[in-house]
Amino acid sequence: xxxxxxxxxxxxxxxxxxxxxxxxxxxxxxxxxxxxxxxxxxxxxxxxxxxxxxxxxxxxxxxxxxxxxxxxxxxxxxxxxxxxxxxxxxxxxxxxxxxxxxxxxxxxxxxxxxxxxxxxxxxxxxxxxxxxxxxxxxxxxxxxxxxxxxxxxxxxxxxxxxxxxxxxxxxxxxxxxxxxxxxxxxxxxxxxxxxxxxxxxxxxxxxxxxxxxxxxxxxxxxxxxxxxxxxxxxxxxxxxxxxxxxxxxxxxxxxxxxxxxxxxxxxxxxxxxxxxxxxxxxxxxxxxxxxxxxxxxxxxxxxxxxxxxxxxxxxxxxxxxxxxxxxxxxxxxxxxxxxxxxxxxxxxxxxxxxxxxxxxxxxxxxxxxxxxxxxxxxxxxxxxxxxxxxxxxxxxxxxxxxxxxxxxxxxxxxxxxxxxxxxxxxxxxxxxxxxxxxxxxxxxxxxxxxxxxxxxxxxxxxxxxxxxx
Numbered sequence: 001x002x003x004x005x006x007x008x009x010x011x012x013x014x015x016x017x018x019x020x021x022x023x024x025x026x027x028x029x030x031x032x033x034x035x036x037x038x039x040x041x042x043x044x045x046x047x048x049x050x051x052x053x054x055x056x057x058x059x060x061x062x063x064x065x066x067x068x069x070x071x072x073x074x075x076x077x078x079x080x081x082x083x084x085x086x087x088x089x090x091x092x093x094x095x096x097x098x099x100x101x102x103x104x105x106x107x108x109x110x111x112x113x114x115x116x117x118x119x120x121x122x123x124x125x126x127x128x129x130x131x132x133x134x135x136x137x138x139x140x141x142x143x144x145x146x147x148x149x150x151x152x153x154x155x156x157x158x159x160x161x162x163x164x165x166x167x168x169x170x171x172x173x174x175x176x177x178x179x180x181x182x183x184x185x186x187x188x189x190x191x192x193x194x195x196x197x198x199x200x201x202x203x204x205x206x207x208x209x210x211x212x213x214x215x216x217x218x219x220x221x222x223x224x225x226x227x228x229x230x231x232x233x234x235x236x237x238x239x240x241x242x243x244x245x246x247x248x249x250x251x252x253x254x255x256x257x258x259x260x261x262x263x264x265x266x267x268x269x270x271x272x273x274x275x276x277x278x279x280x281x282x283x284x285x286x287x288x289x290x291x292x293x294x295x296x297x298x299x300x301x302x303x304x305x306x307x308x309x310x311x312x313x314x315x316x317x318x319x320x321x322x323x324x325x326x327x328x329x330x331x332x333x334x335x336x337x338x339x340x341x342x343x344x345x346x347x348x349x350x351x352x353x354x355x356x357x358x359x360x361x362x363x364x365x366x367x368x369x370x371x372x373x374x375x376x377x378x379x380x381x382x383x384x385x386x387x388x389x390x391x392x393x394x395x396x397x398x399x400x401x402x403x404x405x406x407x408x409x410x411x412x413x414x415x416x417x418x419x420x421x422x423x424x425x426x427x428x429x430x431x432x433x434x435x436x437x438x439x440x441x442x443x444x445x446x447x448x449x450x451x452x453x454x455x456x457x458x459x460x461x462x463x464x465x466x467x468x469x
Contacts, residue, residue: 007033007081009335010100010109012088012277015043016067016321017115017313017328019074024332026079028343033081033109035088035102041074042067043117044137045321047145063205064321089457089465091281091309098281098308103461111308111335114278115328118271118292118314121372124387124395124433125380127232128267132239136166136268149173151263155242157181157229158268159372161209164223166266168212171219178260180216181227183269184370185249228253230380232265239265251376269372272432273315279454282306287447289374290367291317293432294451301349302331303338310335319363326356374446378436387437388430390423398434402441409442411435411449424460427452 009025011018014036025032034041040048046067074080086102091112093099098112120135127133136156142148153176156163167177216223224244230253231243242265245253273292275285284297284305296311298304304311312331313324330352333345381387383396401417402408411434414420420434421427427434431452439446457465 004099004106004108006097006108006110007031008110008339009033010035010098010107010112011115012036012091012100012113013043013115013117013313014038014041014074014082014084015045015115015117015313015324016064016070017117017324017331018043018113019070020325020328021113021115021312021332021335022080023073023077024329025335026077028336028340030336030339031081032079033083033107035083035086035100037085037087039084041082042071044141045117045324046071047141049145063208066325067321070325087459087461088277089459089461091277093281093306093308096308101465103465109308110339111310113302113310113312113328113331113335114296114304114315115311115313115324115331116274116277116315117324118273118318119428121269121272121432122429123267123269123377123380124385124430125229125231126382126385127234127239129386129389130232130234130239131237132234132263133232133265133267136160136162136266137271139264139266140166140169143169143173149175152176153178153260153262154264154266155179155181155229155244155260155262156266156268157183157227157242157244158266158270159183159370160268160270161366161370163266163268164209164212164216166268167221168215171216171221177216177219177221178262179222179224179227179244181229181244182223182225183228183247183251183373183376184225186225187369228376228380229265229267230257239263247376251373252379269377270370271314271318272428273318275315276426276428276454276458278304278306278309278311278315279451280456280458281309283309283311285451288317289446290364290371291319293446300353301334302327303334318367319360320366323356323359323363326352326359330356374432374436375440378433378440381433381437387433388418388420388423390425390429391419393418393420393430395437398437399441402438406442408438409444409448411438411451412453414438415452421452426455426458 008030009032011034042048090101097108120137228247230245233241242260246256278296285294286297295317296315302310310331312327381395435449438449
């Protein structure tokens with residue numbers, strides 16, 4: 001095998017966390033390589049057009065004004081070795097370094113930062129696999145990066161504030177918004193008051209959301225609290241009808257249904273942290289239901305339990321772009337200090353920790369207000385509903401296994417018996433649903449069910465990619 005190129009720092013993910021860490025490391029003359037599956041820096045939140053000649057700011061820059069400056073600084077930093085359109089499928093200890101393997105190359109790094117962001121939370125319910133049923137984040141991405149409007153009539157359902165922002169974007173693009181259904185009940189006065197306490201320092205986010213609500217109200221778009229999707233129906237061409245039901249404060253459908261003839265159903269219940277790489281190399285995780293479920297454990301300075309591996313952004317908890325940026329900066333500062341002990345930046349670290357704490361206060365309030373009811377969501381799937389799309393496993397198969405094996409308490413045991421989580425996505429689509437089903441059946445907390453073991457490769461690759469390992 002040819003000698004591998006070695007960097008001081010390898011960063012996986014070019015979102016706000018990865019960009020901030022890369023800039024911090026470059027300022028201290030460390031050699032940095034950044035891997036990302038997209039064609040440009042920005043991550044999902046600040047996704048850029050595919051060609052640098054097209055200068056269009058992401059709408060998220062209005063929510064997070066630092067975004068445009070951060071992207072421009074990162075793209076202008078010539079010392080960063082950008083490796084775009086590359087999928088990292090595994091990271092491995094290699095003596096005192098980390099071996100980073102992608103679908104195109106393999107490198108070594110003295111320190112590695114995992115800043116892989118998050119992915120939309122899928123929800124299994126009858127008809128969710130039909131073409132035309134998709135996450136609101138995917139709808140937003142296609143619209144803002146490719147100017148693709150997937151249909152004319154849209155129903156949006158979920159519990160996340162992104163529903164309002166996407167509805168506003170669709171309205172501006174000429175779509176018909178038939179309804180925005182928000183599963184949680186209308187907020188109480190105390191909840192509104194608690195939300196107002198988060199306004200200072202986060203005015204752009206509240207301003208943008210208020211503006212979107214005003215435009216939707218002015219256009220007479222129906223926005224209903226206490227309503228959830230219960231079924232999608234269609235034919236060989238895709239979605240044709242969506243059924244929404246009124247629900248109580250526990251998100252239990254009441255039976256009062258309304259059926260919409262529509263083109264697209266967008267669901268939005270939040271995000272799940274992308275922890276696969278960290279779990280694959282052996283990093284410890286911990287359960288945090290409010291911030292995404294299983295998140296990567298770190299020491300408060302972004303160091304994981306695996307030597308030379310750091311984490312920042314959503315894998316350490318779903319807290320938004322502002323927190324991701326400060327965590328990335330902190331990870332960069334700590335990497336510099338760990339590699340060059342004489343370059344201590346105690347003042348910058350203290351300032352960063354203080355800012356991170358303020359950001360988390362805001363994100364914790366948002367998470368509390370919009371936290372999905374996972375038990376109710378898992379109950380939407382009927383016996384005939386596919387819960388594992390990769391292996392075509394229906395809920396009835398899991399239910400029957402658990403009835404015959406009442407001693408089963410581990411999600412990996414269900415995986416071995418039913419093949420849930422054994423497909424290409426390795427459980428990204430079914431883990432949270434299966435864990436809740438197991439929790440309900442065994443009357444144990446979800447965190448006691450455990451999580452799927454992450455296997456190499458964590459994403460599909462061709463066999464020839466394994467030749468250089």
